[in-house]
């Protein structure tokens with residue numbers, strides 16, 4: 001008896017759900033047809049509009065509009081790029097080159113603003129320079145294998161000099177001098 005009650009209830013529920021689905025699906029289908037027809041009307045109207053003329057042909061108006069949008073998007077992109085460059089330059093992490101002892105020095109900066117991989121370049125041809133300790137080992141001179149440039153004698157051993165450069169970089173960071181004359185990379 002109870003089982004029969006259940007089956008009756010189940011069939012009623014199933015019928016209700018089916019009715020509900022039909023009730024939802026049919027208007028949705030009708031609505032989709034209406035929307036599609038409406039979109040098609042818009043496409044046709046736009047096509048007719050493109051063929052029509054104002055005082056100038058519409059294609060010219062749209063061509064000019066497309067060019068303006070293109071130029072505008074390019075200008076915005078460039079502005080954003082230069083903004084990003086300015087932001088990067090404002091960070092001490094971007095201070096990775098300078099002139100000391102008449103030579104070009106480049107290095108990498110770690111996240112604690114500690115310079116590392118310090119190297120020296122020719123002020124004339126930008127070739128990486130070769131350090132030569134003097135016979136006594138107190139001083140260092142740099143030679144360019146490309147253009148023959150020789151630096152003056154610097155009264156420090158190579159290791160001492162590199163350590164001095166590192167301290168000088170950190171001094172310029174503390175005093176903000178690095179911002180004043182940031183040479184081209």
Ligand SMILES: [Zn+2]
Nearest residue numbers: 122125144147
């Ligand atoms: Zn050189």
